[in-house]
Amino acid sequence: MMKILDQIEDISPAISYAGLIERIEILRSTLRWSSRLERTDIDKLLRQATSLRDEVMQLSHKERFVQAAVAAEPEHRAQQSRGARRQALLERSFIFEGTFGDNPRLLESLEIAEKAAPTDLPVLIDGESGTGKELMAKVIHANGSRADKPFISVNCGAIPDNLLESELFGHRKGAFTGASNDRKGKFESAHTGTIFLDEIGELPLAGQVKLLRVLEAHEIQRVGSDETIAVDTRIVAATNRNLRKLSEEGKFREDLFYRLSVIHVTLPPLRERRDEIPLLIAWFGDESAGTLKRRPVRLTPRLRDFLLNYAYPGNIRELRNVMYRISCLAGDMADIEHLPTDMRPAAPGSVAALQGGMSATGQQPISVANLMSLSDAKRAASDDAEKAFLERGLREVNGTVAELARRIDMNRSHLQMLLKKHGLHSKDFRNRNMPASNTNGADERDDDEGDA
Numbered sequence: 001m002m003k004i005l006d007q008i009e010d011i012s013p014a015i016s017y018a019g020l021i022e023r024i025e026i027l028r029s030t031l032r033w034s035s036r037l038e039r040t041d042i043d044k045l046l047r048q049a050t051s052l053r054d055e056v057m058q059l060s061h062k063e064r065f066v067q068a069a070v071a072a073e074p075e076h077r078a079q080q081s082r083g084a085r086r087q088a089l090l091e092r093s094f095i096f097e098g099t100f101g102d103n104p105r106l107l108e109s110l111e112i113a114e115k116a117a118p119t120d121l122p123v124l125i126d127g128e129s130g131t132g133k134e135l136m137a138k139v140i141h142a143n144g145s146r147a148d149k150p151f152i153s154v155n156c157g158a159i160p161d162n163l164l165e166s167e168l169f170g171h172r173k174g175a176f177t178g179a180s181n182d183r184k185g186k187f188e189s190a191h192t193g194t195i196f197l198d199e200i201g202e203l204p205l206a207g208q209v210k211l212l213r214v215l216e217a218h219e220i221q222r223v224g225s226d227e228t229i230a231v232d233t234r235i236v237a238a239t240n241r242n243l244r245k246l247s248e249e250g251k252f253r254e255d256l257f258y259r260l261s262v263i264h265v266t267l268p269p270l271r272e273r274r275d276e277i278p279l280l281i282a283w284f285g286d287e288s289a290g291t292l293k294r295r296p297v298r299l300t301p302r303l304r305d306f307l308l309n310y311a312y313p314g315n316i317r318e319l320r321n322v323m324y325r326i327s328c329l330a331g332d333m334a335d336i337e338h339l340p341t342d343m344r345p346a347a348p349g350s351v352a353a354l355q356g357g358m359s360a361t362g363q364q365p366i367s368v369a370n371l372m373s374l375s376d377a378k379r380a381a382s383d384d385a386e387k388a389f390l391e392r393g394l395r396e397v398n399g400t401v402a403e404l405a406r407r408i409d410m411n412r413s414h415l416q417m418l419l420k421k422h423g424l425h426s427k428d429f430r431n432r433n434m435p436a437s438n439t440n441g442a443d444e445r446d447d448d449e450g451d452a
């Protein structure tokens with residue numbers, strides 16, 4: 001008992017979340033495993049709890065102060081400080097493993113990864129499907145002292161229950177029908193390196209008990225063998241489920257949850273970091289062009305606009321896939337028709353379609369889950385109205401931009417910008433049988449065909 005108590009005091013007093021959480025964990029296990037405490041032990045634990053509380057308060061004070069300072073910054077300064085944060089990571093030789101973006105929430109995750117990487121503490125990564133959990137696990141591995149050791153990935157959701165134990169811990173020849181040879185499990189393969197337990201929320205309860213034992217004793221037994229084998233493996237787990245909720249429902253062991261989530265990293269969905277979409281479009285556009293050995297595909301303004309506003313339920317993976325798809329299917333220029341059908345937007349008249357709760361095809365009701373948020377929905381509706389207005393206007397003036405600008409009392413270059421935004425081409429609105437309504441318009445008509 002006293003040995004554990006002394007251990008708490010040995011830990012460096014420098015304040016960091018990782019350090020604090022580790023000390024809290026030690027405190028918790030001291031309490032969990034002690035059947036009886038002497039008064040002196042109680043006093044010592046109380047002192048330690050008080051000091052932990054004060055440090056948490058201090059850390060949170062510092063954080064609130066820094067966040068308030070950032071919030072008070074004008075937009076461009078805030079942008080600068082993001083760039084600076086990413087730059088600072090680079091200067092500290094942080095390895096990004098191809099992680100793009102400088103959204104503050106992503107940077108925060110990367111900064112936690114940076115601090116967690118050199119420790120051997122378990123890390124739990126959660127986030128929706130396609131938010132980059134596996135990539136983050138690789139970032140943690142790459143920035144730690146085990147970087148040149150194996151990184152072994154196990155998808156806990158993909159292994160049949162009866163094979164799970166043998167998959168993780170290996171088996172001896174003859175342990176069960178089909179076990180024709182001795183076989184090493186994933187934990188042994190990951191010895192000295194990192195094991196990535198993907199979809200940990202799918203691990204059945206029996207597997208959870210066994211995993212807990214490895215975490216506590218750092219040793220395994222192959223199925224059918226009495227011999228214990230020491231394993232030194234850093235554990236990073238990922239899930240797209242809410243493990244806390246699962247553990248409240250009794251579907252995930254609470255003690256395992258706390259063991260795994262000493263460091264907890266949550267990756268935000270792409271719709272909550274929309275500012276990164278343009279960068280990711282450019283990045284995956286170039287990457288796919290490289291893979292497919294073609295020139296980077298160009299996007300019509302209408303497609304670009306759609307991609308910038310889409311909700312991405314499949315997050316970064318969906319964006320990446322769609323860029324590869326259009327790079328493969330489109331010629332020089334990609335448009336809406338190159339999108340997968342289930343992703344395509346409601347066609348013109350979608351405001352009406354939306355109001356009727358139906359998609360443009362008139363078949364499928366639009367699910368609210370496919371809309372990004374109320375404010376995004378309002379913006380999309382207002383964009384649709386703007387586009388319908390411009391189309392009607394162009395028809396009335398027979399495609400003469402200067403005339404439309406005069407009629408709606410709008411600066412001509414601003415109008416051209418709007419047309420470009422909606423992918424409208426004035427020449428599509430010219431009726432060949434009719435003279436342009438403005439006879440001076442001939443020179444003006446062609447200059448609205450901006451480059452996409």
Ligand SMILES: Nc1ncnc2c1ncn2[C@@H]1O[C@H](COP(=O)(O)OP(=O)(O)OP(=O)(O)O)[C@@H](O)[C@H]1O
Binds near residue numbers: 098100132320
């Ligand atoms: N920030 C990022 N920058 C660049 N690429 C990214 C980023 N985040 C994710 N990706 C890419 O998106 C794809 C999906 O990422 P990953 O497989 O890590 O997601 P995941 O959260 O594990 O998804 P799932 O839950 O479906 O398993 C990968 O191709 C990955 O390289």
Ligand SMILES: [Mg+2]
Binds near residue numbers: 134198
């Ligand atoms: Mg994954």
